[in-house]
Amino acid sequence: MYKLKAADWRPQHFKWQVTDRVATITLNRPERKNPLTFESYAELRDTFHRLQYADDVRAVVFTGEGGNFCSGGDVHDIIGPLVKMDMPGLMNFTRMTGNLVKEMRTCPQPVIAAVDGICAGAGAIITMASDLRYGTPESKTAFLFVRVGLAGCDMGACAILPRIIGQGRAAELLYTGRSMSAEEGLAWGYYNGIVPSAKLLERAQEMARSLAHGPAFAHSMTKKCLHQEWSLSIEQALETEAEAQAICMQTGDFERAYNAFVNKQKPQFEGN
Numbered sequence: 001m002y003k004l005k006a007a008d009w010r011p012q013h014f015k016w017q018v019t020d021r022v023a024t025i026t027l028n029r030p031e032r033k034n035p036l037t038f039e040s041y042a043e044l045r046d047t048f049h050r051l052q053y054a055d056d057v058r059a060v061v062f063t064g065e066g067g068n069f070c071s072g073g074d075v076h077d078i079i080g081p082l083v084k085m086d087m088p089g090l091m092n093f094t095r096m097t098g099n100l101v102k103e104m105r106t107c108p109q110p111v112i113a114a115v116d117g118i119c120a121g122a123g124a125i126i127t128m129a130s131d132l133r134y135g136t137p138e139s140k141t142a143f144l145f146v147r148v149g150l151a152g153c154d155m156g157a158c159a160i161l162p163r164i165i166g167q168g169r170a171a172e173l174l175y176t177g178r179s180m181s182a183e184e185g186l187a188w189g190y191y192n193g194i195v196p197s198a199k200l201l202e203r204a205q206e207m208a209r210s211l212a213h214g215p216a217f218a219h220s221m222t223k224k225c226l227h228q229e230w231s232l233s234i235e236q237a238l239e240t241e242a243e244a245q246a247i248c249m250q251t252g253d254f255e256r257a258y259n260a261f262v263n264k265q266k267p268q269f270e271g272n
Contacts, residue, residue, distance in 0.1 A: 004055075006018050006051065009047070013039050016047075020209055020212065021058040021059065022057070022209055022212050023060045025047070027063070033118050034064040034065060035072060035078075036073050041122075045099050049107070052108055058213075059110050059111075059208035061204045069119040097155050101125065108223065109223075110219055112204045115139045115141065117138050118140055119141040120144050132207065134200060136196060142177060142180070143174055147177040158170075164188075165188040215251070215253040215254075217251055228240065
């Protein structure tokens with residue numbers, strides 16, 4: 001079977017570390033609040049695509065250096081060239097950015113965003129596309145596309161954001177481009193928790209390790225169903241989940257959990 005060792009990867013446009021089955025992606029241009037470039041977009045897209053073949057990663061943490069998550073697309077490296085680009089070139093770019101979201105949602109590993117400080121534009125989209133999100137009191141999340149003359153419907157925002165925080169709240173953020181505070185994000189269900197900045201990465205990695213040492217195959221099925229069932233009727237969703245659960249019941253982890261329960265022990269999951 002085709003498998004990759006993610007620990008051996010050496011990305012050029014962000015920091016990458018694999019420890020204890022958890023991969024940590026760190027955007028590392030702190031002097032400019034960690035903006036994205038054409039190259040970093042593409043490398044992130046390709047990295048998440050390859051994760052479906054990585055057998056040494058079971059959860060991913062996504063964060064930024066220097067007290068900020070990501071300020072979005074780099075004004076000089078992306079916004080400037082886009083103004084001069086023709087329509088085929090623009091379509092290639094917007095499809096590439098959308099493909100990053102697709103790959104984040106398609107990879108079997110849960111993705112956990114650790115969000116401190118500024119989180120804007122494409123940075124906000126990355127957190128939106130993650131499975132879980134932790135912030136700090138300083139987190140400011142802005143889907144600010146309208147503030148640069150663009151529509152709020154970027155990289156799936158009009159489809160995904162309302163499902164997380166509700167249609168009315170999403171509409172306000174996408175129409176105005178204003179920042180969502182940490183308090184609002186927690187109250188609206190965007191953030192799974194708010195912790196002090198000094199504890200943020202520790203909290204995200206703690207959750208990632210907990211998931212990584214759980215039933216990895218079952219987690220991948222949960223993620224698949226969470227995304228897939230958006231477009232299904234209740235009846236279709238029930239059948240999908242019946243099939244998914246029956247598949248999980250044939251895994252070794254299910255049998256290990258049963259034997260551990262019978263013997264009053266903690267199950268040791270192996271992800272198969």
